[in-house]
Amino acid sequence: MEGAGLPDRGEIVLCTVREITPHGIYVDLDEYNNMNGFLHISEISTGWVRNIERVAKTQQKMVLKVIRAERSRREVDLSLRQVTNEEKRNKLIEWKQKERAITIMGMVKKKLQLDDIQFADIAAKMEKEYGSLYEALEVASKKGEKSLSVLEIPGAIAQEIVSAAREKISSPKYEVGAIVEVSSRVPDGIQRIKEALESATTASSTAEIRVTYVGAPRYRLRVVADDYKQADKVMNSALERIQEGVGKSGTFASKREMSRKYGGMA
Secondary structure, three states: OOOOOOOOOOOEEEEEEEEEEOOEEEEEEOOOOOEEEEEEHHHOOOOOOOOHHHOOOOOOEEEEEEEEEEOOOOEEEEEOOOOOHHHHHHHHHHHHHHHHHHHHHHHHHHHHOOOHHHHHHHHHHHHHHHOOHHHHHHHHHHHOOHHHHOOOOOHHHHHHHHHHHHHHOOOEEEEEEEEEEEEEOOOOHHHHHHHHHHHHOOOOOOOEEEEEEEEOOEEEEEEEEOOHHHHHHHHHHHHHHHHHHHOOOEEEEEEEEEEEEEEOOO
């Protein structure tokens, strides 16, 4: 929770660079009331850091991992080298979504002239029901006022929230992927594989399906849909079509890749 207590060990946090020294970088933890944090030079990279000032600038945002947090010190030790690209990407997306949600709700508050107590109550209900303010706005954009009716938010306020959400948030997309390995031993095997892959791209009329060449005999299959269940279902259907197309005279293997959610901000 923002501003509460200490972050947990291993937690990914967003920080703002405050001071750069020869031994490391002092930062403020944005989500913990600007608590002091320190990134030692040994935790910047797995290799030797020749010039620490090339790593970051004052006031720059950094995504770091908590490696030690002691209440008595009130300073958190952090790491950059232990943060994966995926963790960094997800944290930046989370931060951008949080900023967008605050902006949207601020518009609603100003237009309806809600007082601080009303506003805080509504925001708390939305966060409790949907996990985050942005997720609540995303659902409101997609499903309308009925998504807020269970929260006992007055109709006029719910209507304005939906209107603002639809103006600023587009519907998210879900992508699932797989690496497919196929081969065929028959004389027209290449043609059979080509037809099987083309058949996979027509497994759904509502989802986007793409096949790209990786390197013989490997191909990448991507499915993009409005929700994860739909994308997963279409992916299974597409894989079945490829396997059936290759038939018993060939070989087929597939390995699913990490799924992702993107979009959602207009």
